[in-house]
Amino acid sequence: MDILQALLNGFGVAFQPLNLLLVALGCLVGTLIGVLPGIGPISGVALLVPLTFALKMPPESALILLAGIYYGAMYGGSTTSILLNIPGETSSVVTAIDGNKMAKSGRAGPALAIAAWGSFIAGTLSVVGLMTLGPLLAQWAIRFGPAEYFALMVFGFSTLSALAGRNMFKALIATAFGLMLATVGQDPQSGISRYTFGLLQLEDGMDFLIVAIGLFAVSEVLMILEDKAPGAIRAQVGRIYISFKDFTTSITTIIRSSVLGFLIGVLPGAGASIAAFVAYTTEKRILGAKGRFGEGDIRGVAAPESANNAAAGGALIPLLTLGLPGSGTTAIMLGALVSLGVTPGPQMFEQHPNVVWGLIASMYVGNLILLLLNLPLVGLFVRLLQVPSWFLIPAVLAISFIGVYAVNNNPFDLLLMAIFGMLGYLMRKFDFPLAPVLLGLVLGYLMEINLRRALTLSNGNPSGLFVNPISGEVSIIAVSLWVLAALSLFAPAILARFRKQGLGSGDEEM
Amino acid sequence: MADRIVGALILMLAIGYAVVGSRMVGGFLSDPLGPRPFPYLIATLMGLSALWLLARPDPNPSWPKKEFWLSFGLVLVSLVAYAYLIVPLGFIITTTLEMTLLSVLFGARWWQGLGGGLAFTLSIYFLFTQGLGVTLPTGRIFG
Numbered sequence: 345m346d347i348l349q350a351l352l353n354g355f356g357v358a359f360q361p362l363n364l365l366l367v368a369l370g371c372l373v374g375t376l377i378g379v380l381p382g383i384g385p386i387s388g389v390a391l392l393v394p395l396t397f398a399l400k401m402p403p404e405s406a407l408i409l410l411a412g413i414y415y416g417a418m419y420g421g422s423t424t425s426i427l428l429n430i431p432g433e434t435s436s437v438v439t440a441i442d443g444n445k446m447a448k449s450g451r452a453g454p455a456l457a458i459a460a461w462g463s464f465i466a467g468t469l470s471v472v473g474l475m476t477l478g479p480l481l482a483q484w485a486i487r488f489g490p491a492e493y494f495a496l497m498v499f500g501f502s503t504l505s506a507l508a509g510r511n512m513f514k515a516l517i518a519t520a521f522g523l524m525l526a527t528v529g530q531d532p533q534s535g536i537s538r539y540t541f542g543l544l545q546l547e548d549g550m551d552f553l554i555v556a557i558g559l560f561a562v563s564e565v566l567m568i569l570e571d572k573a574p575g576a577i578r579a580q581v582g583r584i585y586i587s588f589k590d591f592t593t594s595i596t597t598i599i600r601s602s603v604l605g606f607l608i609g610v611l612p613g614a615g616a617s618i619a620a621f622v623a624y625t626t627e628k629r630i631l632g633a634k635g636r637f638g639e640g641d642i643r644g645v646a647a648p649e650s651a652n653n654a655a656a657g658g659a660l661i662p663l664l665t666l667g668l669p670g671s672g673t674t675a676i677m678l679g680a681l682v683s684l685g686v687t688p689g690p691q692m693f694e695q696h697p698n699v700v701w702g703l704i705a706s707m708y709v710g711n712l713i714l715l716l717l718n719l720p721l722v723g724l725f726v727r728l729l730q731v732p733s734w735f736l737i738p739a740v741l742a743i744s745f746i747g748v749y750a751v752n753n754n755p756f757d758l759l760l761m762a763i764f765g766m767l768g769y770l771m772r773k774f775d776f777p778l779a780p781v782l783l784g785l786v787l788g789y790l791m792e793i794n795l796r797r798a799l800t801l802s803n804g805n806p807s808g809l810f811v812n813p814i815s816g817e818v819s820i821i822a823v824s825l826w827v828l829a830a831l832s833l834f835a836p837a838i839l840a841r842f843r844k845q846g847l848g849s850g851d852e853e854m
Numbered sequence: 855m856a857d858r859i860v861g862a863l864i865l866m867l868a869i870g871y872a873v874v875g876s877r878m879v880g881g882f883l884s885d886p887l888g889p890r891p892f893p894y895l896i897a898t899l900m901g902l903s904a905l906w907l908l909a910r911p912d913p914n915p916s917w918p919k920k921e922f923w924l925s926f927g928l929v930l931v932s933l934v935a936y937a938y939l940i941v942p943l944g945f946i947i948t949t950t951l952e953m954t955l956l957s958v959l960f961g962a963r964w965w966q967g968l969g970g971g972l973a974f975t976l977s978i979y980f981l982f983t984q985g986l987g988v989t990l991p992t993g994r995i996f997g
Contacts, residue, residue, distance in 0.1 A: 395986065398988045510912075514907070517864055519899070520897075524893075524900070527893050531889040538875070538878055538889060539874065565929075565956075566929065569925055733960055734957045734958075734962035737956065738956035738960070738970075738974075739953070741956060742971075742978060743978065745936070745952075746990065749945075749990065750982075753989055755937045755938070761933070769926075773915045774856070774857065775915065799885070800886055803886060804887065
């Protein structure tokens with residue numbers, strides 16, 4: 345299929361009135377979530393999924409909305425980092441270093457402007473990347489059998505565990521816990537009930553939305569309660585402008601960081617936060633003495649803000665072409681798509697071109713909307729921070745209740761939500777990453793079924809995990825994925841070297 | 855130290871999970887692998903990681919002040935109560951009360967919390983039920 349023709353059809357989908365409205369809504373909600381500290385994109389996406397079900401949206405519209413929130417939050421996160429030194433999202437932690445220095449010396453305007461322009465350029469470049477790389481990867485993955493899929497998931501979980509959070513073993517425990525949750529309910533092949541403890545409500549398994557809202561949204565409320573963040577904050581915004589000189593000094597940084605961020609985003613587990621801080625340290629190293637990194641260099645804002653937006657686009661590649669989400673947010677998108685009757689995977693580009701190309705086209709539109717939304721309206725978003733937290737936080741919780749209740753109309757789910765909320769709080773306290781739980785839950789079923797199919801084809805012989813059942817030859821793809829999975833467990837050591845260069849953590853969340 | 859306790863609890867969870875898995879009964883016409891090995895695999899992964907945690911624990915987390923645990927407990931109890939009361943009392947009453955409680959915990963006066971909570975609850979109730987077609991319990995005492 346001709347890519348240009350497909351893209352044109354995609355624009356046809358994106359320009360339908362409903363979808364235009366949804367991309368604007370998604371970008372707006374995403375920006376709000378990005379601006380508000382404490383409410384992460386995972387909670388935001390999870391809270392809007394029930395809405396897509398309730399409105400019986402077609403899958404492409406649902407995905408357009410959810411993706412809009414995802415990359416919109418990347419835009420919004422920079423605002424509070426720069427103005428208040430309070431990162432709205434973990435992906436904007438690095439932005440605060442130079443961004444807030446700039447704001448303090450009266451250059452908040454250029455910092456905000458370069459963040460918006462950097463995000464726009466990066467977002468657009470990453471859509472081009474998604475458009476060209478996606479179909480290629482899909483064509484390659486179409487030959488995958490169960491053995492390759494199982495190996496792929498092992499690879500996904502090992503990179504995720506290696507990159508999410510500070511302690512790899514805690515991430516592995518979180519992954520295992522998510523997989524455990526996935527085994528609750530009827531066994532996919534023999535039909536017997538597993539781990540339901542006689543509860544009828546668990547017969548259909550754990551719903552990913554309830555786990556996500558409990559684990560992320562409710563535990564966020566508890567974390568904020570512990571911190572007791574100050575109520576209202578005031579900030580000086582000034583005029584949002586950028587001089588031609590600022591733009592030309594930053595443009596190479598923006599392009600370099602976009603490419604880097606995009607590639608990191610494609611890797612499962614390495615989300616926008618890691619992309620942001622790898623881009624920052626890379627720019628710091630390349631520009632070295634020529635830059636004033638750490639003292640308010642505009643490129644110190646451009647690098648992480650471009651990288652985190654590009655990473656959000658890159659993260660959609662494994663989701664759409666392999667059905668393998670690399671982060672908590674994309675895991676929720678996968679869950680939502682499956683509930684709407686679309687299973688992402690290599691066939692998706694052919695079976696559901698409307699969904700894929702509609703999404704890609706909507707992202708072009710979305711990036712433009714975000715630029716228009718952010719440059720003139722930053723002041724308005726910042727004023728939102730003056731809404732007292734005693735109103736805002738309980739309001740978020742009230743919407744969580746509706747989201748959870750709407751899934752099955754069953755109060756039992758609210759009980760589960762409370763349990764997962766407490767668990768999420770304790771996991772955060774003990775530094776366990778939360779995203780692997782969600783990924784384990786969403787992918788556990790597919791992982792088990794592919795393992796069992798592979799072994800059925802080989803009549804129970806473990807060689808079935810490495811050998812193509814039809815040709816009898818060793819599957820190079822499966823074997824290399826196993827090798828890569830093993831290698832990725834050394835990634836924490838490499839990442840630690842980056843961290844040593846005077847930066848904090850690049851944590852989970854994404 | 856805290857990590858050691860957590861590690862021990864996780865190890866117990868992994869063992870318990872495997873034991874429950876081994877006692878599953880029934881199932882026929884299954885594949886060569888059957889319903890049990892995948893859970894065993896998970897339990898092994900979790901158990902080994904827990905052992906590592908026991909051997910090499912992280913430094914203790916910073917614990918919140920004592921007063922926090924009171925509000926923490928209060929929030930949890932109220933969430934459980936919410937789950938049991940939403941059907942008999944209805945969405946509007948339970949959600950308003952829950953929001954009031956949380957607002958007070960976040961430092962509002964009770965009347966501020968009640969006012970803000972009631973206004974917000976009413977608006978989302980009508981937005982979701984009338985505008986978006988979501989069913990929310992009206993409450994038995996009204997029905």
